[in-house]
Ligand SMILES: NC(=O)C1=CN([C@@H]2O[C@H](COP(=O)(O)OP(=O)(O)OC[C@H]3O[C@@H](n4cnc5c(N)ncnc54)[C@H](O)[C@@H]3O)[C@@H](O)[C@H]2O)C=CC1
């Protein structure tokens with residue numbers, strides 16, 4: 123069956139030769155699900171893979187806006203509506219200057235399988251823009267968001283496509299996007315998740331991706347008679363996912379030694395004070411090096427331009443961005459006897475880095491399983507909004523925990539069933555794929 127996969131992959135490479143990140147994600151996924159086609163010839167007969175790798179729809183659009191100096195700026199907007207077999211399109215919006223079609227497609231492709239793993243009825247999508255909110259005033263961010271929504275609104279809806287946040291899109295941006303949507307359609311419609319608590323949002327959505335990462339890691343460790351307590355952890359990034367992963371890890375008794383942003387990392391052998399990072403990033407929108415200006419941080423150091431994976435740790439949590447963890451860094455982790463890697467970010471480890479993890483028998487939890495808590499809680503937000511109720515923090519948190527524990531056992535069982543025990547690349551991709559493939563099969567050639 124590898125020949126079927128090889129053929130689909132080689133056609134895909136020919137058609138999308140410049141889309142490096144998309145091809146990277148597709149190669150990993152397709153190669154690891156090859157064993158499925160032995161057991162399910164009907165998938166090949168019905169060209170499931172050929173259809174799966176082609177987005178149902180891609181929307182690209184101009185986003186003109188006026189900056190604080192009265193100058194007209196033009197950005198490019200995207201929404202990749204990749205697959206709606208399981209449910210309406212669902213996935214975040216990313217505002218970052220690196221955004222291009224390849225990055226949008228890889229993120230949306232990953233999202234299909236991730237959303238399937240949550241066991242909620244949500245399809246896969248992603249969107250965003252090459253606009254970077256960093257250093258922009260609130261007024262500029264608002265005008266950009268309004269212009270972005272001026273086009274996006276006609277392509278989304280509560281039963282068709284429900285965006286949310288991702289890198290560069292947090293509560294502030296979701297608020298501005300929602301305000302413009304509401305004005306354009308003249309209705310208070312639940313079309314974005316990650317909404318403010320004052321207008322239909324869910325408790326725990328902000329914390330969900332980071333907390334969920336720790337819940338799944340905790341379950342995986344428990345199954346190995348291990349515990350997070352007492353472990354040294356390195357968390358890359360210092361944004362939404364990183365902050366709440368670090369916060370939860372500390373409540374489980376771990377010590378977070380280092381965190382970073384794109385300029386450098388902070389390191390403290392006594393443990394990072396996550397509340398300070400929260401203040402810097404969520405309130406001041408500052409840089410991680412500002413950490414050293416706070417009281418009682420004398421034991422911390424800042425390493426400009428340094429590679430955070432050089433810091434010796436038991437557990438590595440990449441929570442920043444794609445391909446931030448190279449083969450070389452993976453070898454350093456292995457040499458330093460790091461035993462566990464769980465991904466808060468989407469595809470933060472290169473395919474070569476993942477090979478190093480697997481060869482060294484490290485426990486590796488790939489992003490599409492490990493960071494699924496964010497989108498799962500988005501689905502819980504949708505459930506609350508449509509039934510006009512609000513669950514307590516504890517209720518949502520308990521549901522999130524159950525979802526993450528179930529994801530762990532689901533990917534673990536799939537890996538075992540296909541003869542790859544402990545390989546969660548195979549486990550996550552197969553478990554996520556089967557539901558989507560069966561839904562596509564049931565719905566005919568559409
Ligand atoms: N926000 C969410 O609910 C979810 C986010 N993710 C993924 O998690 C990752 C982080 O997202 P958020 O925390 O939401 O974004 P964010 O915008 O809040 O934070 C991103 C962080 O990454 C850092 N960063 C960016 N490029 C970097 C680089 N080259 N080297 C080192 N640090 C870098 C930034 O300085 C920032 O601290 C992304 O891969 C995103 O797709 C995955 C699932 C859900």
Ligand SMILES: O=C(O)CCC(=O)C(=O)O
Pocket residue numbers: 212213214215233236284285286287288315468493494496497498500
């Ligand atoms: O909450 C959502 O809908 C999207 C989260 C997301 O973008 C992701 O899982 O990567």
